Amino acid sequence: MNKHFLAHLEQIESSIKNFLPLEANSEWKKFSFGNENIDSKHIFPLIETTRSLVDLGGKRWRPLLLVLCARACAKDKEKSQEAAYLLAPLVEFVHTASLIHDDIEDSSPVRRGKPAAYITYGIDTAINAGSWLYFEAPLCIEKLNCSIELKNRLYSNYLMELRRLHLGQAMDIAWHRDNTKVPSVQEYLKMVKGKTGTLASLAAKTGTLASNADEETVKKAGIIASEIGAGFQIIDDVINLTTGNPGKKRGDDIVEGKKSLPVLTFFEQNKKNPQKTQELSQCFIQASKEGIESPAVEKAITLMEQNSSIEIAKKKGIELIFNGGNSFIKLFGKDNEDAILIKELFISMIPKELMGAENKDA
Template sequence: RILSSYAKIVNEVLEKYVPRAVDENWLKDLFGEAEYRYELDALNKSIFEPFWDLADRGGKRWRPALMLMIYEAFGGDPREIAPLSVIPEVIHNGTLAVDDVEDGSEYRRGKPCIHRIYGEDIAINMGNTMYYLPLTVLRKLNLKPEKRLRILEEYVETMLKLSFGQAMDIAWHRGLVESVDEKQYLQMTLFKTGALAGFAAKLAAIIAEVPEEKARLAQRFAELIAVAFQIQDDVLNVVGDEAKYGKEIGGDITEGKRTLMVIHALRNLPPRDARRLREILDMRTDDRKLVGEAIELMKKAGSIEYAKQVSRSLAEKALENLKELIPEEERRRKLESLANFLITREY
């Protein structure tokens, strides 16, 4: 419920900056007069239609909501910075389209992935477009040049972290690295999932002109919540309710992902069981019996409970950061509610 009012604000501006279909005037505004002639149909069918197919499926919009809530907690009106909230949200949707191709995923938000409907070429190009398109918001806003520069610097660092995090994840599930430990997993997740949430928080801090120490606390709060969120997502992937979750249960096992639960299980199972778990992961199988066997091995090692515990512990650390950032209880209540929702959700 707490997300819905902020999601409404985000959805309103989203359509303004990423239209459902572009026309000649929109392109002129972006690039100027065509040197020859723009071809609108191709752009709409290969970029904007697939983007909105994904965006209309829902999604929690929690990254832009987090940004608006942090700005509000700093004493601002969230509607003042609503246009900037499209930046983390649009980038996030772009990464989903590309990640799903790279992971060979079947479903996203309860429907076939974008590449399964439109093709891999369209999904990748649409996703890549969404890494850059939302930055055009900066041209429309009356920001001081130094603020704009800071946002762009943070953006470049964020995009590098996203790519580096994804590189680690891919290398691990392709078996390019012999073994991975818990700290390496947390660093990967901090890059892959935490960076964009941290960027959203940093955007709010830059616009609110808070001291650097507060900006860093806001960023750290968002990053920790995002890592806790991702671990909860990994848990739901093996023990969630598929109807609520919107993705195939056990999909991470089929992809051979090295989640926190897998890392914990490989370290704590008897050698024979650990070998068997590794064997199933390396098969990249969608056989329900084998996927179920892998889940049972993780349960046997206590890995699912362990992951839930780590997620809770990270959320507690995040809330400690939040208390330091926003000492007044009333002003941080919404952020606390959001944090609690993200780590106890079932979808």
């Protein structure tokens, strides 16, 4: 990994652990709850449930993007960088909270190779702890040494992205609950830019705001990051149907009824072949009833492989990521070292086995 990334990640990790300590001391209690005398036994379930997932790792690319965006448009890189480190928990905590709730909504048994939080701690505790972390996340804004105007911009941006995140999730839930609903590719892209892209957008916009960038720069950075976030969701869709995502079984999106891009591409390409679309739909219905061991899972994957819809989706995901990296360089300047690092970061995150020869040297 690039030495610049490692140096930033060390500071990011320290900030995350500082804002979510293993033990709630009196200073932290007062900062988070306004009362240092709260019994720690009532706080412990909130910290344990959320911190356990944070400690399992994750790529931390969102807070890293936040830091790189802050540096890329800063007049004083060191000052903006310090502000970005303080704000890193904002985006990582939202991501963590969303994963806790996602697993409940999708009935996913595993997260990062371990039982999902709701299985370990109970649904009631997991819902409550995940919700609490959404509200805890923006407290890091209060630690910034900046104007009240900038703090208000940061809060406003945070709340907007959070609303968009839940709207995207609402769309996804509606589609995978209804086996008869087949959204268009364009509808899917709108959904995923909300469900997944908002977290990337939150990171980029928070980073540029940390440098007190103008509204146009903040807006453009958010749009670019949202496209890249969508690209990585598509890549995750593809991995789910090929090698399988880490800690999960290949094809569990089919069992959950997820209308991923490979699936929608298959339907779009077979509009005039209702027999084929009906065959894939039946696979989804059967897999939903029988679970991950159902032969319908592998049959569905084979149908999409034969139709090249998985390959088409993969190319779309990679295209969004590459184009986004180039757009950041255009936004911040072709000689901007941090903009170049942003592109390098995203390209390095694409699994090597998915990269075609035409992209490896790009």
